[in-house]
Amino acid sequence: MHCGTLRKANMATTCARTVLKVGCNILNRRPGTASYLVGNGSAHGPRKAFSSGGTVLRHMLPPTRGGRGRLLGCAFLLGGGLGLYQTVKLCVEQHLAEEETQASDGALKxxxxxxxxxxxxxxxxxxxxxxxxxxxxxxxxxxxxxxxxxxxxxxxxxxxxxxxxxxxxxxxxxxxxxxxxxxxxxxxxxxxxxxxxxxxxxxxxxxxxxxxxxxxxxxxxxxxxxxxxxxxxxxxxxxxxxxxxxxxxxxxxxxxxxxxxxxxxxxxxxxxxxxxxxxxxxxxxxxxxxxxxxxxxxxxxxxxxxxxxxxxxxxxxxxxxxxxxxxxxxxxxxxxxxxxxxxxxxxxxxxxxxxxxxxxxxxxxxxxxxxxxxxxxxxxxxx
Structure with a gap:
């Protein structure tokens, strides 16, 4: 697989894993506790989502309580899982396309x-x-x-x-x-x-x-x-x-x-x-x-x-x-x-x-x- 494809796949995988981690953190938090995307964020300051390749995305989440927190955590887990699935699917499709291109370049059997x-x-x-x-x-x-x-x-x-x-x-x-x-x-x-x-x-x-x-x-x-x-x-x-x-x-x-x-x-x-x-x-x-x-x-x-x-x-x-x-x-x-x-x-x-x-x-x-x-x-x- 080409280097550009690998970089894109790694970035997409990192994003999906971060979303999954957030979902797990939300589900594991006690009710009434603010939930941050990255644990280093201050309770009173800006909250970082992730940093990859020099790009930083910042998100603010409201405090989560009870069932609302579990619902939000499940949503993040679902989103992260779908993200990983789409990432793997994309990588496989691109790899097969590259192999087909290489074959069409003259590699006759x-x-x-x-x-x-x-x-x-x-x-x-x-x-x-x-x-x-x-x-x-x-x-x-x-x-x-x-x-x-x-x-x-x-x-x-x-x-x-x-x-x-x-x-x-x-x-x-x-x-x-x-x-x-x-x-x-x-x-x-x-x-x-x-x-x-x-x-x-x-x-x-x-x-x-x-x-x-x-x-x-x-x-x-x-x-x-x-x-x-x-x-x-x-x-x-x-x-x-x-x-x-x-x-x-x-x-x-x-x-x-x-x-x-x-x-x-x-x-x-x-x-x-x-x-x-x-x-x-x-x-x-x-x-x-x-x-x-x-x-x-x-x-x-x-x-x-x-x-x-x-x-x-x-x-x-x-x-x-x-x-x-x-x-x-x-x-x-x-x-x-x-x-x-x-x-x-x-x-x-x-x-x-x-x-x-x-x-x-x-x-x-x-x-x-x-x-x-x-x-x-x-x-x-x-x-």
């Missing part, structure tokens, strides 16, 4: 349903970490997916806001929350309406769900100018966020499952970091590794990758570093923007694997990567 090794989930975590947004993580079993059985949307990441608003798709989650952080006058629910869901059937006959505007922030003209002060910053950020989703992500699997030994190492990491039962873990490690080794070959053909898929990874990463240039620490300038966090999140899922070590050793990405990592770990985007 966030729950992220994820696979730890999923690049799209890693993107969302990078955003939440960088902005210092407290969140609970629920690791989803990739086989049974019981943790998200309540959702008709069966992919991860899923972000629940305040236990009632469901956000799907990593880029929608990031755009929606970033918009909210810039303009908290809009609720998450209202912002989410700007990213409508679109269902369609892809070239393989499978129904897919997409979201309109997912790389846009829903800002006013003034907010856009403040967020993107230099010409072209917004378009550049959107371009590379989409590049991370449409190209960089597709280089991960062919590289981490490039050989049978790398596939085994990758699934050992996935089982260790993920949520698997004993049997599921054993099955996933060996059967999954073999399956993904074969699938990675198919992905290589689908995305027209070179025989040595490392070369595609190296080129992509170096293209990214070149786009940042030598004069900028991040693509966002002195601070990471949404494209920085997206690319970092995608690349981070390879940490601890051979593909990551090779990338760090054979490209120019290391310096930028460590800068973003440090910024995320230290919540440097928190305001």
């Amino acid at each position: 966030l729950t992220l349903y994820q696979y730890k090794t999923c690049p799209f989930c890693s993107k969302v975590r990078a955003f939440l970490d960088y902005h210092g947004l407290p969140h609970e993580i629920v690791e989803v079993n990739p086989v049974m997916r019981q943790e998200i059985k309540w959702s008709t949307y069966r992919k991860v990441p899923i972000l629940m806001v305040d236990g009632k608003e469901q956000l799907n798709d990593s880029s929608v989650i990031i755009s929606c929350l970033k918009t909210y952080l810039i303009n908290k006058n809009k609720s998450v629910s209202k912002i989410l309406c700007s990213y409508p869901e679109i269902k369609s059937v892809n070239e393989r006959g499978k129904e897919v769900t997409e979201y309109s505007n997912k790389y846009w922030l829903m800002l006013s003209e003034a907010e856009t100018l403040e967020t993107y002060p230099e010409k072209g910053m917004q378009k550049e950020e959107m371009k590379w966020r989409q590049w991370a989703d449409d190209w960089l992500v597709h280089l991960i699997s062919p590289n981490v499952y490039r050989t049978t030994s790398e596939a085994l190492a990758a699934f050992d990491y996935i089982v260790r970091e993920g949520k698997f039962g004993t049997f599921e873990g054993f099955f996933a490690k060996y059967v999954g590794a073999a399956a993904m080794f074969l699938i990675s070959k198919r992905l290589k053909r689908r995305h027209n990758l070179q025989d040595d898929v490392r070369q595609d990874l190296y080129k992509a990463v170096n293209d990214w570093v070149e786009a940042i240039g030598k004069k900028r620490k991040f693509m966002g300038g002195d601070e990471p923007n949404l494209a920085d966090l997206a690319v970092f999140g995608v690349l981070r899922v390879m940490e601890g694997l051979q593909a990551f070590d090779d990338m760090m050793a054979n490209t120019k990405v290391k310096k930028w990567y460590r800068h973003v990592e440090n910024a995320a770990l230290n919540h440097q985007g928190q305001k």
Whole structure:
């Protein structure tokens, strides 16, 4: 509770207690004796009611006799009791109002349903970490997916806001929350309406769900100018966020499952970091590794990758570093923007694997990567 509220409550409580004390004194006085609000008053001089915060109220009471005195005492007791009741009621109401105000200031309750090794989930975590947004993580079993059985949307990441608003798709989650952080006058629910869901059937006959505007922030003209002060910053950020989703992500699997030994190492990491039962873990490690080794070959053909898929990874990463240039620490300038966090999140899922070590050793990405990592770990985007 704020200091001003406490001072007012203390003053009101003091007044109420004084009135109660007066009532008790009146009831305990012998008939015919003058009754004063404060015992220090002289029988022949002015009678003080109370003094609080430098304000002194003076009252003169007539002598009280018999039933009239008891009646007056009861009146003071009743008044004091009602005063205390109203004081407590007021304090509780103000405290609840202050808590509601604090909650409306942006203290969202966030729950992220994820696979730890999923690049799209890693993107969302990078955003939440960088902005210092407290969140609970629920690791989803990739086989049974019981943790998200309540959702008709069966992919991860899923972000629940305040236990009632469901956000799907990593880029929608990031755009929606970033918009909210810039303009908290809009609720998450209202912002989410700007990213409508679109269902369609892809070239393989499978129904897919997409979201309109997912790389846009829903800002006013003034907010856009403040967020993107230099010409072209917004378009550049959107371009590379989409590049991370449409190209960089597709280089991960062919590289981490490039050989049978790398596939085994990758699934050992996935089982260790993920949520698997004993049997599921054993099955996933060996059967999954073999399956993904074969699938990675198919992905290589689908995305027209070179025989040595490392070369595609190296080129992509170096293209990214070149786009940042030598004069900028991040693509966002002195601070990471949404494209920085997206690319970092995608690349981070390879940490601890051979593909990551090779990338760090054979490209120019290391310096930028460590800068973003440090910024995320230290919540440097928190305001």
